[in-house]
Amino acid sequence: QAGDPQEATAIYEALFGTSMSPDKLSEERLYVGSIRTIIGHTEGVAGLAGVIKASLSVQKGIIPPNMFLDRINPAIKPLTSRLCIPTEPMPWPNLAPGVPRRVSVNSFGFGGSNAHAIIENYTPDTKLVLRHTLSPRILPFTFSASTEQALTDVLERYDTFLQHNLDVDLVSLAESLLKRRSTFSHRIALTAASNEDLQSMIRVELEGRRSAAASPAIVSRSSDAPKRVLGV
Structure with a gap:
């Protein structure tokens, strides 16, 4: 029972609590995925690969798919009331003004390491340059x-x-x-x-x-x- 089911359960309970009632379907969902389905298991650099994937995702505004997903693990299926596992690239959901795109990257190592990073897109400050005014400058x-x-x-x-x-x-x-x-x-x-x-x-x-x-x-x-x- 180790692996994806426990990781998915930990994410679900941390964000949504222990309730998995169907009435939660109408609320906002969390998109989850794994870099392994795209490039395979990279062992010691899996966490770094996940960070790169997350960075590209927030930069491009595209949520990458989980490839080769034909059947969801029965132990994970109850969690899909709030956790969404995309199987094809999809555009980033609309956000409220001022809210950045944000991704959480989890890395649970076989040796017991537990790392977590939050990555969000950077929006540089824009400076408005006025070259013409209603009243001319002398x-x-x-x-x-x-x-x-x-x-x-x-x-x-x-x-x-x-x-x-x-x-x-x-x-x-x-x-x-x-x-x-x-x-x-x-x-x-x-x-x-x-x-x-x-x-x-x-x-x-x-x-x-x-x-x-x-x-x-x-x-x-x-x-x-x-x-x-x-x-x-």
Whole structure:
């Protein structure tokens, strides 16, 4: 009487108690199986094989079958009111939100070892990335160059770039200009909330430079006056 009947009885009584009345048929059932029916008895690594089977089952959402099962052991049959032994692959039953797939792995060794592990699927945390908001963000865009003419050339190149890259990530562009570009003596800062807005600001600045008009932007220019010592 050792073996599967005692193991099945232990599982049944641990989870459902000693009652085996037929009125329990309508309640949720527990699916059970053995790796031996798939790959044979692997002796010392049977427990590890069961862990691998359980891991694949929760990952794939498929309950593997017990192969070559034609007749249930009479000693186990009364337990099937709650224990279900699938004979073909079946999809994992629907679970309540937030409840993971979970498998218990039992390993009862001939020498007396008694091991048990509970394996459940891992669901990584999902981070929601919002790239667009109902209210546009106004971002600073800083441009710098070693001379005024070079700064004008930089603005022209960015104007062309924005025309050909309408879906550019403005947050990344603003961060790159502010933190990942060398800072030179001639600088200008523009603010914009969209690609079109930034293009418009750049063109206004370029037009002002071409017509020698005053620019509303913040501009820092180097001075040719000699440096003086304020104090020691």
